[in-house]
């Protein structure tokens with residue numbers, strides 16, 4: 001276990017903002033967690049769990065407390081099985097593994113289930129928190145269990161998928177009373193040997209058609225998704241961003257009807273859960289490519305805000321308020337932000 005003091009949050013987050021965290025505790029083995037929480041309790045510190053900081057925003061005042069980072073590594077094959085003529089493999093992935101390395105590991109073994117989530121930045125430990133997803137796949141579809149340190153009872157527990165209340169960018173780990181309660185140590189995935197099944201996500205199908213690709217093996221789909229993402233999403237190593245800054249929004253039937261009359265495309269869902277493509281709202285409001293206080297609305301993926309020259313979190317807040325104001329004025333819709341601020345729960 002490593003304990004560092006006064007570490008700038010802008011060094012730990014991909015949006016590259018934020019003042020100093022009082023402590024950063026890096027945990028390399030799960031056995032160190034009891035000691036880490038003892039340190040946190042002894043000093044009566046607030047705590048924030050952090051992976052690669054690809055969905056976390058540092059605030060200007062920094063963080064008065066401890067940032068607990070999962071640096072536990074390892075991918076283990078647990079079992080191979082056959083059910084109804086299909087072959088499966090279960091793997092256990094330590095939370096400190098880089099998610100894209102996990103996708104490479106599985107696609108390299110001919111396993112399907114997470115290949116469309118190639119190149120999502122961040123750690124495996126953070127993946128269930130907002131139920132990461134892309135191009136038609138989300139982790140809820142292949143996740144089996146999570147091993148976590150339960151800070152309420154100071155014990156390591158195993159949580160089955162059924163108890164994680166997954167939704168769009170939502171789980172027990174980031175919502176309700178259980179938000180911030182569990183430090184994820186490792187995750188277990190069950191993946192199938194074989195190929196992703198059609199119908200594919202529209203933009204993926206389009207890329208495959210345009211490039212004459214009929215090989216749907218996990219490795220081939222990994223490469224296709226990686227190429228699509230490289231074309232439109234900023235690489236956090238080169239360009240500061242937190243990925244999609246705004247979430248897609250779900251509205252009831254009456255609101256869907258109102259927006260449709262304004263020309264907004266809506267994907268109708270069951271039980272009044274209708275999906276509004278927030279990217280469309282931003283585009284139709286004429287915000288694409290515009291910069292506000294050093295933060296630019298990305299040209300190729302309009303939900304993404306790029307930190308071009310923004311120096312402070314308060315400037316980001318001003319930029320977001322301006323974008324939200326314009327969208328609200330034009331469509332009467334309130335934008336919801338996806339990344340999480342690093343602050344006390």
Ligand SMILES: Cc1cc2nc3c(=O)[nH]c(=O)nc-3n(C[C@H](O)[C@H](O)[C@H](O)COP(=O)(O)OP(=O)(O)OC[C@H]3O[C@@H](n4cnc5c(N)ncnc54)[C@H](O)[C@@H]3O)c2cc1C
Pocket residue numbers: 014048049050051052053054055056070095120121122123124125126127129130131132133134173174182183184185233234235236241242243244340
């Ligand atoms: C360029 C770019 C593209 C992106 N594309 C996508 C995309 O296609 N789909 C998508 O879903 N997301 C996307 N994201 C968002 C981001 O990649 C995911 O949210 C990812 O899971 C973040 O991982 P992280 O380790 O960086 O999390 P962090 O930002 O470090 O943490 C995110 C949240 O998880 C919590 N957390 C972190 N580690 C743990 C742990 N061990 N235990 C418990 N809680 C923990 C944090 O407290 C915080 O609430 C993108 C981001 C960027 C920058």
